[in-house]
Amino acid sequence: MSDAVTALREPWPDLDRQREGVSVGIWLFIASEVLFFGALFLGYTVYRTLYPEAFRIAGAQTDVFYGGVNLLLLLTSSVTMTFGVDASRQERRRTTLVCLGLTMLLGTAFLIFKGFEYSADIAKGLFPGAHFPLQPPQTQLFWAFYWVMTAVHAVHLAVGVGVVGVFALILWRRLLPIESPGMLGVATYWHFVDTVWIILFPLLYLVGRS
C-alpha cells in the first residue's frame, strides 16, 4: 500500500498541492483567531490606558508561580510538537506518535495547573462581584479580563489537546499515513495557542509587578 495514495484526498490533484492547501487553510483560520483574541486585547488595552493604577494593583494579585510554570509547560510542548512534525516528514512513525503523546501530556498538565490556579483565585475572592477584595472598582475590570482571556485560551488549549489526541489515534490506527499533511495543520494550531499564552503571560502576570 502506497502511503501517497491514501494521504491524498478529494479534490486535490497531488500531495504537495494538498499540503500547500492545508497550510493556506490553517493560516487563514489563524488570521481569524488573531482577530478573535484581538478584540480581547483591544478591550484590555483601552481599560489599561484609562486605569493604569487600578490595573497595577489588580495585576499584582495574579499568581506568577502558576503562570510561570504553565509558560514553561507550553513552551516545552511546542518543542515536542516541532520534533513530531520533523519526525512525520521523515516518516518515523514511532517518534511521531511519542511526540504527539508528550505534547498532549504537557497540554493536559497546563490545564490541571490552570485548574489549581483558578481554585486559588476563587479562594482569594478574585472573581468580580459584590464582595471583591480590591479597590478601586476598576480593579474588577482587570480581573474580568483575566477570567475571560485565560478561559478562552484554556478552551482553545483543550480543543488542541483533543485534536492532537484524535489525530494521534488516527495515525496510530493507520487510517492516515504518518506523513499526512494534516500534521502541519495540527501543529500550526498548537503553536498558535502557545503563542497566545506567551502574550497573555506578561499582560496578566508581569505588568502589576513592574
Add this chain to the structure above:
Amino acid sequence: MTNAAIADAAVGTEPASYLEAGHTLISWLTTTDHKRIAILYAISITLFFFIGGIAIAMVRLELMTPHGLFLTSDAYNRLFSLHGIIMVWFFLVPSIPATMGNFLLPLMIGAHDVAFPRLNLLSWYLYVFGAAFTVYALLSGGVDTGWTFYTPLSTNYATGYVIAAAAGVFVVGFSSIATGVNFIATIHMLRAPGLTWFRLPLFVWGMYTVSMVMVLATPVLAMSLLLVIAERAFGLPIFDAARGGDPVLFQHMFWFYSHPAVYIMILPAMGVVSEVIPCFARRAIFGYTFMVYALIAIAVIGFMVWGHHMFVAGQSPLANLVFSFLSFIVAVPSAIKVFNWTATLHRGQITFEAPMLYALGFVGLFTIGGLTGLFLASVPIDIHATDTYFVIAHFHFIMVGGTVSAYMAGLHFWWPKVTGRMYSEAWARFAAITTFLGFNATFMPQFVMGWDGMPRRYHYYPDVFQAWHVMSSVGALILAVAYVLPLIYFGWSLIYGRRAPANPWNATGLEWQTSSPPPKENFLRLPRVEVEPYAYSDTDQVSGANNRMPVRAQGETA
C-alpha cells in the same frame, strides 16, 4: 490530461447527475459534495427567511394604526428584534455565499469540489447548531434587545433570552468563518489550468473578497457577543459603567464586524449581477479590471468606516470627521461598479428575462441605497436622521433591494443548472416586477417619514405618520406575495418544468460547460481555460444585431 478543452455532455449519453448520487436522507446529511451542501443551505435559509418575514409582517400589521392593533409593546419589541437577528445572520450573511457560492465556485473555476469538503459540511452543521439556539430563544419568548445587542440594555436590563440568542449568533459566525477559509483556499489552490486571476468571473472575485471579510470581521463579533454573555451570565463588569467599563467599547467592537457585514451581504450580490447583466446584454462587462479593483477596495475600505454608526454615541469630533470622510470614500468604488454595469448595457442587445429584471432592479435600488448612505455619512445630516426610519429605509434598500434582488436574480439565472429544469418565465417576470414595485411601496414612504422625524423601533407614534405607515404596510403585503410566488413556480418546475439544456442562456462561464444538473465530479474531464470571461458577441464586431452566441465561452474548445 489532453489538451482538448472540455468534456461536454452533449456528446453521447448524459452522465448521472449529482442528484442521482443518493436518495436517502442520510446520503444528504452526510454528503461532502459542495452542490448538495448548497442545497442543504438553501433549504435552511429559505426556512429562516420566511420566519423572519412572518415576524416583520406582524410588525407592519401592528403599525397600521398609531396606537397598536394586537401586540403588547414587549411582544412588538421581540418581533422586530427577531426579524433583525434572523434576517441578518440566518439569511442575508449566508444567502449568496453559502448557496450559490458553494454550488458554483468549484464549477466556475473548474474544480471537483471546494478545498476542504468535510469542513464545508461542518459549516452547515454549525449553522444548524446556531439556528437551534435561536429557535430555542424564539420559542421560549424571544429577545427585546434589537439585533444590535447594545449594552447595557443587553447585559443589565433586557428581560428576554439574550444569552441563547447571542450564543446562536456566536456559533453561526464560525459557520461563516469556515465557509470563508474554504473559499479562499479553493480559489487560491484549485483553479483550472489557464484560469489566471484576471480570467476569473466577477462572481468568483465577489466570493474571494467576501470570504476575506468573513474571515477577518466575524471573529470580532464573536468576541463582542462572548463578552456580553460573560457579563450577563457571570456578572463580569466588561462594559459596566459603574465599575469603569465603557458601553461604547461594545459598539466599537460590534460595528467593527457589523459594518463589514453589510459588505458581506453586498459583495456577493455585486458578483451575481456582474454575471447576469453581461449575459442578457450580450456584451463583455465594461472595465473588468476596475470591477475587480472596486470589489477589493470596497472590502478593504469597508473595514475602516464602522465609526459612522456612532456619530451620536460620544465619539470625538475628529473621529467623526475621519469616519465620515472614509464613508464618502467607500462610495467611490461602489459608484464605479454602478457606472460599469450601466456602460455594459450601452449598445447591448438587451433582453428582459427574469434574472435580468431582478439584476436591473438591483442596480436601481442599490444606487438609491448607496446615495442615501452618503446623506448618512455626513455628520450633521446623520445627527438629524439618526435612529429614524430614514436609516431603516436606507439599509433595506441595500440589503433587501440590493442583496435579496441579486439573490433572486442568481436563483433564476442558475436554477436550470442546479435542478436541470426550466421554470415558468412569465410567472418569474411577473414576480420580478412585483418585487420591485412592492419593495419601493414599502420603503419609499419610510424615507419620507424618517426624514420628518419618525424614530425607528417605536411602537406608538403620532397620528401624522399614519398615512406613511399604511402605505409601507400595504407595500409589505405586495412584497410578501412577490416572495411567495417563486416558491410556487420553482416548486412546480421541479415536477413539470421543461428539461434544461447545459447552457440555456448561451452564457460564457465554465459552469455552463458541464451538463445540467452537473455530474457528481462536476467535469468528466478537467477543463482548460484560454480566454477572458464574458466573451459575448460585440455589436461593433458582429454584423446583424441578432447573433446571440458568445464569441468563445471559457473552457470551450477553440
